[in-house]
Amino acid sequence: MTRSHAVQAVLLIAALALPAWAGPYWVHVGAIAWYYALLASSWALLAGYAGQFSFAHVAFAALGGYASALLSLHFGIPPGIGVVAGIVLAMVAGALIGWLVLRLTGPYLALFTLALSEIFRLMLVAEQQLTRGSLGLQVPGWFGGESDRPYYYFGLSLLVAALLLMAGLLRTRVGLFLRAIRDDEGAARAAGVNTTLYKILVFVVTSGLAGLAGTYYGPFVGILTPSMVILPEMGLVIAMAVIGGIESLPGAAVGAVIVYGLSELTREYGQWRFVLLGLALILVQRFAQNGIFAVLERPLLRPPAVEAERGRG
Amino acid sequence: MDYFALLAINGLVIGLIYALMAAGLTLIFSVLKVVNFGHGTLYMLGGYASYYAITYLGVPPPAGVVLAMVALFAFGVVFERLVLHPMYTNKVERKDEYAIIVTFGLTVLLLNLGIVVFGPFSKSPPPFLAGALIAGPLIITYDRLIAAIAAIVLLSALSWFLARTSLGQALDAVSQSRESAAVIGINPRRMYTVAFGLGSALAAGAGALIAPIFALSPNMGELPAVQAFIIIVLGGMGSVGGSIVGGILLGVVEGLGVGFFPDPNRALAYTEAFGALLLVFTLLVRPTGLFGRPHARLE
Amino acid sequence: MDEAEFFAADGLSKHFGGIIAVDGLSISLSRGELVGLIGPNGSGKTTTINMVAGALRPDEGTIRLRGVTMTGSPAHVFARGGVARTFQVPRLFRRMTVLENLIVPALSNPAARRAEAERRAGEVLSFLRLEHLTRSLARALSGGQQKLLELGRALMLRPSLLLLDEPFAGVHPQLLAQIMEHIGSLNAGGHTIIVVDHNIDAIRSLVRRTVVMAQGRKIADGPSEDVLRDPAVIRAYTGARDAH
Known part of the structure; x- marks a missing residue:
């Protein structure tokens, strides 16, 4: 789909050029949008591609963020190594969760990860000596100076790298196997696919990327709080991915940027924005299960071809 | 000892409310095979519907509860028809995910609508009956007593309805096998609508009954919804009887648990986490629930 | 051996x-045997197939x-070890193309290359006369085509043992003849096959040896003509029918 590559290239150029003409406020908004785009696209890989509908994705972001910050804070580990450690920890936790949920599907998996995420949040609140609880953990920034531009470009490059990594993974047979598992796990096993291995693998990869998002978010915002893990945050990530297209990783990333950007543009409407978000989530799922971009391209391509190509990412 | 007896009684009342929530959730799950992630907000809407009926329409409090149930029944029917219905056609490929997303979307929508429309601050409807029953050392407010009795009446009515009426038996038939039910002339799709409406009405009844005891707030449904999830998982995802027993047990255990924690700060966080832990362990040990029928998942 | x-x-x-x-x-x-496995509903045929397939x-x-x-061993080890199966109701990767459905089993062998897998998928599709559907989504196929594709997916494992769970259930007569022909030619080509089905006529004309199960046990095993005349077998079938 070269046309979609062209669109992606244009979007990337626009993102690179934005700080040149937009004010510092929008640079700040953009830098936060990259955090959500990382989460939404990696969640789309986990839930849309592999069919593992997890509510714990933002908990992995918090795990990565808190772990790297605490390691620097308590053991004086340099931030770079702290980040790597945070990501590795998120991957290990992802492997563990992936292994635990092997037998759970659909709503059972959703409930399990929801409960797990809630336990993790309550631990962050309760273990005040370590995490400073609801007051939040101060995280020193990476880049000096007042400007958010370094974060903007750093976050953007993380996002692009993550999208390329995931696209590369999906182009191998792993992508094929993940979709086979999503469509019918038992049939995938009967076809010789080691479903255990690939289900754990997708949890490891996506948890690592969520952890990466968290390690980026902390130093940029300057504070980590347990509210990163509240259900509405996860709801926001789900809504972003569903609206952008749960089976298209760039679609989910763009969905995240659009949803976050729109919510900033319409700040004066306060809580009404989230009413609309809930409504949009239901309507998109009801009428456009592959996201709004699939609807936009539908008239241009024959429907079966769209589906086949979309599936391949 | 009296302190614990009091905690147990209060726990029992809350447990009955949980049981109402869980019975509705179970009814929806067993018939539609859908976990309604929006159940907590239906409970919240029920509480507010009753509140507005009482304060603005001036109906007596018990009629407020009934009106709330009727209103939410209608809401449930409309939501099922408009949003869940496509699930049963071939248009929807990922049915589990579809149901999670739209019911979760309902939560996002209604919770925030609640904040906008009802305001973030809590409201209290007038009591059903002021005062308290004093039996020796035990004091129980009439509101709690009435809520408990009403919950028992509703749960009994539900059990009778499911066991003794032809509509109830049709629901049961669909919950056991859609195909067989269709063969004997039951339209499963109509049963899905009925079940979702009834489940919504039960949640609304729970919310309306709890309203005079705890104040109303838009996020009041979050905790009971989590408890209801725990209960239906413990109760085996689909047994209405199991969910009633589970609800009462959880309420009592929770009520008594408060009496045992020395450190109030951690206690508060970890009592909440306790339920979630219970859910996690149950799903790990027995994905079909503690009281559920063991069924082998054939490939 | x-x-x-x-x-x-x-x-x-x-x-x-x-x-x-x-x-x-x-x-x-x-090696090379073609065996029918029959029995009344609930006699344990599918459970047997599930055990033999490692599920x-x-x-x-x-x-x-x-x-x-x-x-x-887990099911995928059985599959890679040469045990391939179909399901009573076809279980395809519905949102993947016909070609993708076929290359999944081939690529489950880590040494396999994609180009080679696609070439073999082409051969299997032409054997099943489904070439024209290569790029279609599996869910767009008719019921009969789905049955054939599932057979094709099993063949892509290069199976030593092929387990066919009710290949004739719910197919129209013309397709039934086609599936019987495929099974016959696969067997003639050296495949060892177990066919589970209710269609006694199809089993009788297809297989030389039939195994009969009732209530979880094997009650007969031998040449199809003898087995299908066996009074115990007839009783098991009619008895089961009476009980309904």
């Missing part, structure tokens, strides 16, 4: 709660293929 021991299931048992689905079942096959772990008993003990 003893030729008679190409495949051997020995003393297989499986319980679900208090229900005994399969009770001490033994079957052995020699269910037997409570007791062993499964050996070409002298290798497979018991207890």
Whole structure:
């Protein structure tokens, strides 16, 4: 789909050029949008591609963020190594969760990860000596100076790298196997696919990327709080991915940027924005299960071809 | 000892409310095979519907509860028809995910609508009956007593309805096998609508009954919804009887648990986490629930 | 390796709660055999297939293929070890193309290359006369085409043992003839096959040897003509029918 590559290239150029003409406020908004785009696209890989509908994705972001910050804070580990450690920890936790949920599907998996995420949040609140609880953990920034531009470009490059990594993974047979598992796990096993291995693998990869998002978010915002893990945050990530297209990783990333950007543009409407978000989530799922971009391209391509190509990412 | 007896009684009342929530959730799950992630907000809407009926329409409090149930029944029917219905056609490929997303979307929508429309601050409807029953050392407010009795009446009515009426038996038939039910002339799709409406009405009844005891707030449904999830998982995802027993047990255990924690700060966080832990362990040990029928998942 | 021991299931048992689905079942096959497995509803045929395919772990008993003990291995190890199966109701990767459905089993072998897998998929599709559907989504296929595609997916594993669970169920007569022809030619080409079905006429004309199960046990095993005339077999079938 070269046309979609062209669109992606244009979007990337626009993102690179934005700080040149937009004010510092929008640079700040953009830098936060990259955090959500990382989460939404990696969640789309986990839930849309592999069919593992997890509510714990933002908990992995918090795990990565808190772990790297605490390691620097308590053991004086340099931030770079702290980040790597945070990501590795998120991957290990992802492997563990992936292994635990092997037998759970659909709503059972959703409930399990929801409960797990809630336990993790309550631990962050309760273990005040370590995490400073609801007051939040101060995280020193990476880049000096007042400007958010370094974060903007750093976050953007993380996002692009993550999208390329995931696209590369999906182009191998792993992508094929993940979709086979999503469509019918038992049939995938009967076809010789080691479903255990690939289900754990997708949890490891996506948890690592969520952890990466968290390690980026902390130093940029300057504070980590347990509210990163509240259900509405996860709801926001789900809504972003569903609206952008749960089976298209760039679609989910763009969905995240659009949803976050729109919510900033319409700040004066306060809580009404989230009413609309809930409504949009239901309507998109009801009428456009592959996201709004699939609807936009539908008239241009024959429907079966769209589906086949979309599936391949 | 009296302190614990009091905690147990209060726990029992809350447990009955949980049981109402869980019975509705179970009814929806067993018939539609859908976990309604929006159940907590239906409970919240029920509480507010009753509140507005009482304060603005001036109906007596018990009629407020009934009106709330009727209103939410209608809401449930409309939501099922408009949003869940496509699930049963071939248009929807990922049915589990579809149901999670739209019911979760309902939560996002209604919770925030609640904040906008009802305001973030809590409201209290007038009591059903002021005062308290004093039996020796035990004091129980009439509101709690009435809520408990009403919950028992509703749960009994539900059990009778499911066991003794032809509509109830049709629901049961669909919950056991859609195909067989269709063969004997039951339209499963109509049963899905009925079940979702009834489940919504039960949640609304729970919310309306709890309203005079705890104040109303838009996020009041979050905790009971989590408890209801725990209960239906413990109760085996689909047994209405199991969910009633589970609800009462959880309420009592929770009520008594408060009496045992020395450190109030951690206690508060970890009592909440306790339920979630219970859910996690149950799903790990027995994905079909503690009281559920063991069924082998054939490939 | 003893030729008679190409495949051997020995003393297989499986319980679900208090229900005994399969009770001490033994079957052995020699290379290139085509065997029918029949029995009334609930006699344990599908449970047997699930155990032989590795999808269910037997409570007791062993499964050996070409002298290798497979018991207890996960299903994908059975599949890569050469046991391929179809399901009663086709279980395709519905949102993947016909071609993708076929290359999944081929690529489950880490040494396989995609170009080679696609070439073989083309061969299988032309054998099944489905070439024109290569790029279609599996869910867009008719019921009969889905059955054929599932057979094709099983063939892509280059199976030593092919398990066909009700290949004739719900197919119209013309397709039934086509599927029978495919099974016949696969067997003639050296495949060892177990066919589970209710269609006694199809089984009778297709297989020389038939195994009959009732209430989890094997009640007859031998040349199809003899077995299908066996009074115990007739009683098991009519008895089951009376009970309904």
